[in-house]
Amino acid sequence: MVQQLTIDEIMSLRVRVLRQGTPATDAHYPEDEYPDVVHFGIVQSGDVIATSTWFIKECPEAPGVAAMQLKGMAVDTSLQSGGYGAQLIRAGVALAAERNAEIVWARARDSALGFYEKCGFQTVGDGFIDEPTDMPHHIVVRRL
Numbered sequence: 033m034v035q036q037l038t039i040d041e042i043m044s045l046r047v048r049v050l051r052q053g054t055p056a057t058d059a060h061y062p063e064d065e066y067p068d069v070v071h072f073g074i075v076q077s078g079d080v081i082a083t084s085t086w087f088i089k090e091c092p093e094a095p096g097v098a099a100m101q102l103k104g105m106a107v108d109t110s111l112q113s114g115g116y117g118a119q120l121i122r123a124g125v126a127l128a129a130e131r132n133a134e135i136v137w138a139r140a141r142d143s144a145l146g147f148y149e150k151c152g153f154q155t156v157g158d159g160f161i162d163e164p165t166d167m168p169h170h171i172v173v174r175r176l
């Protein structure tokens with residue numbers, strides 16, 4: 033069951049999953065301060081096991097289009113491929129529709145492109161190296 037959580041509740045999972053093996057150790061984003069930010073999470077036996085963060089932000093590959101970005105998509109390592117990531121995407125897409133976005137988008141790790149494509153996203157534009165992680169990324173976009 034996806035629910036809204038606070039930044040403090042999701043941070044430990046975000047760091048554990050998304051900073052593993054990367055030069056960065058901090059996982060706060062400037063967008064965490066946006067007034068409209070929503071942190072989704074799934075809690076099991078009192079532990080946050082999946083999270084993603086959603087906010088209104090224009091996509092560089094679609095200027096002028098009403099857009100919601102997701103960031104910080106992380107599922108507990110031992111529970112990946114159990115459908116939790118897809119549940120978070122469904123919740124975020126519903127939120128984006130409520131907020132009149134036309135697209136949702138992310139800066140996706142290349143290692144996760146298959147996940148986003150399964151969830152209805154298309155990979156667009158050239159690849160780039162993301163600074164905090166030093167990993168290859170592409171932008172992915174899904175129309176609502």
Ligand SMILES: CC(C)(COP(=O)(O)OP(=O)(O)OC[C@H]1O[C@@H](n2cnc3c(N)ncnc32)[C@H](O)[C@@H]1OP(=O)(O)O)[C@@H](O)C(=O)NCCC(=O)NCCS
Nearest residue numbers: 106107112113114115116117118140141143144146147150
């Ligand atoms: C990527 C991630 C968020 C996906 O969440 P998940 O709960 O593991 O994924 P789901 O089980 O909901 O997967 C949905 C579909 O995508 C597929 N999938 C999941 N991760 C995948 C990957 N890395 N590559 C290719 N396909 C993937 C699943 O097999 C499933 O396919 P199906 O519908 O045919 O069964 C999660 O694996 C994770 O936290 N990975 C490490 C951190 C990361 O890469 N985060 C994304 C940063 S942009």
